[in-house]
Amino acid sequence: MATCRYAPIVPSPDPAPLRLSVDRSSPVPLYFQLAQQLESAIETGGLAPGSLLGNEIELAGRLGLSRPTVRQAIQSLVDKGLMVRRRGVGTQVVHSQVKRPLELSSLYDDLLAAGQRPATRVLRNSVAPASAQAAAALGVPEGSEVVVVERLRLAHGEPMAHLTNHLPPDLLPLSTADLEATGLYRLMRGAGITLHSAQQTVGARAATAEEGRLLAEPEGAPLLTMQRTTYDAKGRAVEFGSHIYRASRYAFEFRLLVRT
Amino acid sequence: MATCRYAPIVPSPDPAPLRLSVDRSSPVPLYFQLAQQLESAIETGGLAPGSLLGNEIELAGRLGLSRPTVRQAIQSLVDKGLMVRRRGVGTQVVHSQVKRPLELSSLYDDLLAAGQRPATRVLRNSVAPASAQAAAALGVPEGSEVVVVERLRLAHGEPMAHLTNHLPPDLLPLSTADLEATGLYRLMRGAGITLHSAQQTVGARAATAEEGRLLAEPEGAPLLTMQRTTYDAKGRAVEFGSHIYRASRYAFEFRLLVRT
DNA sequence: GTCAATAGTTTGTCCGGACATACGGACTTC
DNA sequence: GAAGTCCGTATGTCCGGACAAACTATTGAC
Missing domain, CATH: 1.10.10.10 (Winged helix-like DNA-binding domain superfamily/Winged helix DNA-binding domain)
Structure with a gap:
């Protein structure tokens, strides 16, 4: 046989x-x-x-x-x-x-590595009262002031994702010019913040009319959603992000290692 | 001050x-x-x-x-x-x-841990020629015979996900009864296969009419998609899966650690 | 009063050795 | 010919010590 x-x-x-x-x-x-x-x-x-x-x-x-x-x-x-x-x-x-295990990287660097010529349009960079969700993620009282950054990420001039980030106040100064020139994580590392771990939730839902307009997709188009809370080495939450990606243009790829 | x-x-x-x-x-x-x-x-x-x-x-x-x-x-x-x-x-x-970093687990175990009373309906359990995608993932010639398992995963009687798995032949015997009683990973571990790592791609798209019928969602509803190739300790690909989840019912949650 | 040099604490790196344990092959036995 | 047994090999675990590097806090000088 x-x-x-x-x-x-x-x-x-x-x-x-x-x-x-x-x-x-x-x-x-x-x-x-x-x-x-x-x-x-x-x-x-x-x-x-x-x-x-x-x-x-x-x-x-x-x-x-x-x-x-x-x-x-x-x-x-x-x-x-x-x-x-x-x-x-x-x-x-x-x-x-397998190529290499994806690390905690920003979308900006990912696009750059893929040769995609990324660009950023800052839609908002202000201080505002924390929403319940953002406050819970950052561990601050609801309604206390946090930095809110809203960005549209483009590749080759086409919109890829809409990123909303919440940061504790006084963590680092964020100029709109810096945000348009590079990624948020790079700015944080440059400010001496050591990123340590992140908790992510990835899901999907249909685009609202407003979201569709921003991302050049029809209303109801499938969107990939990600919410991420990032912690530094001491366990402080340093960033909470709520992002949506065009499912037609983007997917998450990562590797899992079994703990032995 | x-x-x-x-x-x-x-x-x-x-x-x-x-x-x-x-x-x-x-x-x-x-x-x-x-x-x-x-x-x-x-x-x-x-x-x-x-x-x-x-x-x-x-x-x-x-x-x-x-x-x-x-x-x-x-x-x-x-x-x-x-x-x-x-x-x-x-x-x-x-x-x-953070609770605990998610390990390489099956949807079945995840649901069980969440107290969701999971159930499985096996739609297909047969040997078929490998598609180009499955063959590339498993590292076998295109068209060679592989085991194809198609399952519908339910929680509380409601459909949650549609799972399609491809496995090398002769890896382990898979009875339909076993597949309905527990998860695939548990069966593989029980057969002495040590799972080591997995490469995953997570995306989203709109449901086709056929998919909507299976998952009790309207056509065009957003679906979360995952493709996963699992490797054993020697680096052999032991499973390639292409799965779709109801975005309204399921999201992926995981943790990233920065490698220092 | 502010800044720089210094001392002390704690982890980082490295060494050399010892015994335990699991795996695989070869041998023996039935 | 098939099963069980023995043994060599390689990693797993553990020890005790030594010096280096980084950080904190204190002390000292200007």
């Missing part, structure tokens, strides 16, 4: 021909240097998908490092989902078609 | 009254025991948000553990986004309203 087994065994034709080295005089941590080299080796194909990485002890000896340091480097790649370790077997490269 | 600083200093009124202990006779790793206790202390409020965890060396001494072990426990919580460490300052609990 000879039923074809599913990806039976990878003989690992390449024992370990890749050249690794670390620079002890560099301020960059050794484990990080090694992790970067391994990652680039995976990206360029120097480390074939499915191939086994030599065992940790031998690798450590070859590089003049201790095993904990080598483990720390490998662990960081495992956490990124690039490698898998199995006890008694070894560490091997995951062969995935 | 006394301009109110934004969250100036947290005096940490509670030095360390929480009771921690480890059981060295347990097969559960020590760092994991400690991490679990800290996590539950955070959840129950025993560790207040923003409070400082005592320094690592003192904590290690108090528990009779070494510093690397304590660090490993704390690091796992930092990776989960529950804590933040700052050199020269200490480790503190992030105060976020």
